[in-house]
Amino acid sequence: MLPENFVPILPEIVEVKYFSGKRPDEIYTSLYMSVNFTFTDLGISGNDEDTRLAAGLIKQIIRNANPGDEFFEESEDIEKEVIINRFDFKSYGIDDEAYNIMYIASTGNSLIQGTFNCLYRDRIEWKRVALEVIKTVSMYHGGK
Template structure:
């Protein structure tokens, strides 16, 4: 690894990313998630989430997200200073097929234009029952750096846009867990079939 100084956190982050890619985290098959994970049901999908996340109501959501345009579903892990959000995007003219890669790039462009301080790092695909595309970036909130992983997938004709966020210094502990989580996404119908069998 190349020598870096304490004030060059982005360079350190990119070097760690290269190491993580070299190691390639395994996407675990359904049922092999770490103990303590729980099932979460969204509109048309189900997935396993790491332990400690709880869905919050509108009042608490207002204290987490100051904008009135809040995600539909917000889960927080207050002990770990982390959260998950899920939002259903409307598809134009009843489209059921969408180019997820083009949509991912469109969202990245919007985020770059919205805040030029955002630093974008990596992107990838997770092949599970339902494929998911993701990218990660660093944003800034008050005096804290925030790690974000945004992900997209299709579930029963709906585009689901999700985000994981945590304090930036904790990203290396969370990133493999969230990639594992993305590998567990199923449609609600598939989940019901799994339970009945």
Template sequence: MSERVDEKILDFINESEKREAKKDICKGPVKIGERYYEFEEKDFFDKKLKIWIPNDFEEMSEEARKFKYPSENRPEIIKCNEDGSIVITLNIIDSPLDEECVGELKDGMKMIIRKTNPSNVFYDDGIIEVNSKNIGFFEFKSSAIDDYIYNLMFFLEFEGKTLMGTFSCIHNECKEWRDVVFQIIRNIKENNKSKMS
């Protein structure tokens, strides 16, 4: 009996330590897995969009891009860690989008991905309001050659067009990254708008 109580206490302590370790990406280093990442707000699309990403993420090499995204319409921006196992992409799709249709777009994209690969496992989806903008998202697990991949896709209206972003990492690391990815999404800013205080 007391052994089980001890285990519960240990679990509680471990959980609170984990929560304590999850800090704000905008305020200093964040421990993810076994290492600390320093995030910085970077400008994209002629400085019209600001997104916080790890400061050591580099532009993916042309060779790796062609391998990972064989289709010619691969994302415009592909930032990744050293070995390319953690990737953030951003792409403007020349397709008009307005605020009210973000949910519809999210559902449509989810359906396409489900049809394209029925073995994908879908998790959460929804709409987050960020700076009075709707950002639609969904999460799913896909299989790669030798592992499973955690994917999160998100969509928002950007200058009347569709901005699509993705985050992916090895599936067994997604518990460590998931909270961070949502922080990234919640801190997306457009530069061309005057900020409301």
């Protein structure tokens, strides 16, 4: 349940913004492209332990690649029988700081990796919205 003014990102923007070979399956952005949600079906099923391990591994990879990133909260939530392990952090870009939430959700059928990011200065405005969107991953992907 994304905010109504979010749209799929244009393919030519994807190649610039996500320049590595592996890109998320779905990327939605705000009208000014400063706020983004991504969703990737990992194509495997998993349980609560799998989500915990995967989220921890992703966090460690980010920490190793970007030792200057500042990590905040970690949590495990259950929404409509979907287990969601998430963490948030501040990262540094070329021209600005970003606020990020990364998560792994087990819908029973598959593991979903998702991200949210916005400008760090806008995090207070967007964090609650992002957490509400993350809760709805179970509604969108649970029936797949």
